[in-house]
Amino acid sequence: MQSEKYRGYTLWGHAILQQEDNPPTERFAGSGTxxxxxxxxxxxxxxxxxxxxxxxxxxxxxxxxxxxxxHG
Structure with missing residues (x-):
């Protein structure tokens, strides 16, 4: 998770591990808060x-x- 301050807010970037079986791979879902x-x-x-x-x-x-x- 990464964070930063921006215009009075704290921003968070998330990565959630997504494992797929066929073929076996790892990807990451991204989101923000x-x-x-x-x-x-x-x-x-x-x-x-x-x-x-x-x-x-x-x-x-x-x-x-x-x-x-x-929104600012």
């Missing part, structure tokens, strides 16, 4: 499946920044 003063403001839901945990987290953070920009 926006918080302010330790309270959850908005949650993205799953934003897609990605090859690395870092990519999934970065997509989550990007979604969070876009949410703040459109």
């Amino acid at each position: 926006v918080t302010r003063d330790t309270k959850v403001v908005e949650v993205s839901g799953v934003l897609g499946a990605f090859d690395t945990d870092e990519e999934a987290e970065l997509v989550g953070l990007s979604w969070c920044r876009a949410w703040v920009d459109s």
Whole structure:
């Protein structure tokens, strides 16, 4: 999980391991959470499946920044 401060909010990018059986592969679901003063403001839901945990987290953070920009 990665976090950053942005325009008075704390943004969280999440990566959730997704294991597929056929063929056996590991992918990561990405999502984002926006918080302010330790309270959850908005949650993205799953934003897609990605090859690395870092990519999934970065997509989550990007979604969070876009949410703040459109609601700030």
